Amino acid sequence: MIGIVYHHDYNKYDLGTTHPLVGDKPKKTIEYLEKTGILHELTQFAPTKATDDDLLRVHAKQYVDKIKSLSKTGGMLAFDTPAPVGIYDIAALATGGTMLAGEKLFSGFDCMINPLAGFHHASSSTSSGFCFFNDIAVTIEYLRQKYQLQRFLIVDLDVHHCNGTQDIYYDDPTVLTISFHQDGRTLYPGTGAIDKIGRDAGEGYNVNLPLPSGTGNQSVRYAFHELIPSLGMQFNPQVIIYQSGVDTHHSDPLADLKLTYQIYYHLGKNMKTLSTKTCNKLLVAFGGGYNSDASVKSYYNLVCGLLGKREHITENEIADPNSQEVKALVNRIKTILKDHWIF
Numbered sequence: 001m002i003g004i005v006y007h008h009d010y011n012k013y014d015l016g017t018t019h020p021l022v023g024d025k026p027k028k029t030i031e032y033l034e035k036t037g038i039l040h041e042l043t044q045f046a047p048t049k050a051t052d053d054d055l056l057r058v059h060a061k062q063y064v065d066k067i068k069s070l071s072k073t074g075g076m077l078a079f080d081t082p083a084p085v086g087i088y089d090i091a092a093l094a095t096g097g098t099m100l101a102g103e104k105l106f107s108g109f110d111c112m113i114n115p116l117a118g119f120h121h122a123s124s125s126t127s128s129g130f131c132f133f134n135d136i137a138v139t140i141e142y143l144r145q146k147y148q149l150q151r152f153l154i155v156d157l158d159v160h161h162c163n164g165t166q167d168i169y170y171d172d173p174t175v176l177t178i179s180f181h182q183d184g185r186t187l188y189p190g191t192g193a194i195d196k197i198g199r200d201a202g203e204g205y206n207v208n209l210p211l212p213s214g215t216g217n218q219s220v221r222y223a224f225h226e227l228i229p230s231l232g233m234q235f236n237p238q239v240i241i242y243q244s245g246v247d248t249h250h251s252d253p254l255a256d257l258k259l260t261y262q263i264y265y266h267l268g269k270n271m272k273t274l275s276t277k278t279c280n281k282l283l284v285a286f287g288g289g290y291n292s293d294a295s296v297k298s299y300y301n302l303v304c305g306l307l308g309k310r311e312h313i314t315e316n317e318i319a320d321p322n323s324q325e326v327k328a329l330v331n332r333i334k335t336i337l338k339d340h341w342i343f
């Protein structure tokens, strides 16, 4: 059974008409899923706001207070992240959505989607990159406490490196974080180097694959199949959180990867398979995507893959100039991780 959380206030997560993050995407996505007929295959739930106690499992009190105060007056959280009036409530609502999605995985649902989710640049006491609260980490800590869980797998395929999530769990072996992203030397936030594999007890539990600009479907498919099922099966998670950002699409205005619609179908399908083979609990946080029309179609394909349908949108493949380079990176990562995982 697959469900989706959605609230009509989701469109208020809007950082301004001249900002890349405009609020129309979750609503457009729901409308598109409805128009294509697949929304009826998803059970819908309306979230409520995460409480202060929920947020404080991850975030410093001073940081939560700062967002509350910015939310009253309006202002800037970071150079790229305006904080409009009311943002505290809407960021807490988005976080509550991811928590509710996580909760439903323990009451009969094997896959849950939150279309306003995956705020992976927020660390415990600082943030940028349009993120306020790290809904992924807040949900992990909520589920950890409620169900005494010990193994969480995060697969983050957004084009941007998940620096906030990495910071929060860098020394924690209970959370395996795997990120594919455009190389930080060519894209915000600049982090996510291949040799950053975690610290102390967390060594080996942070996996970064930085992809060169222009990388296409062929390399991502190859890297996915070489790394993710193998790491996932060995780690044997109790919950999988998939940050499925579609700002990897070739039309995205903020980044420079060259993926096409069909890859999101493929990734959705394969993440669902990994979940079925392990914990059968897959939380999908839709993540970034700054060309709304392309994002909506990409998410549609992702949902078709999750549902195991045959239908999906295709477009012409784009030649991938980096397949040899990415093969070499995959080999390098395997070597770097050889004391921790078997490939």
Ligand SMILES: [Zn+2]
Residues within 6 Å of the ligand: 158, 159, 160, 245, 247, 287, 288, 289
């Ligand atoms: Zn992104």
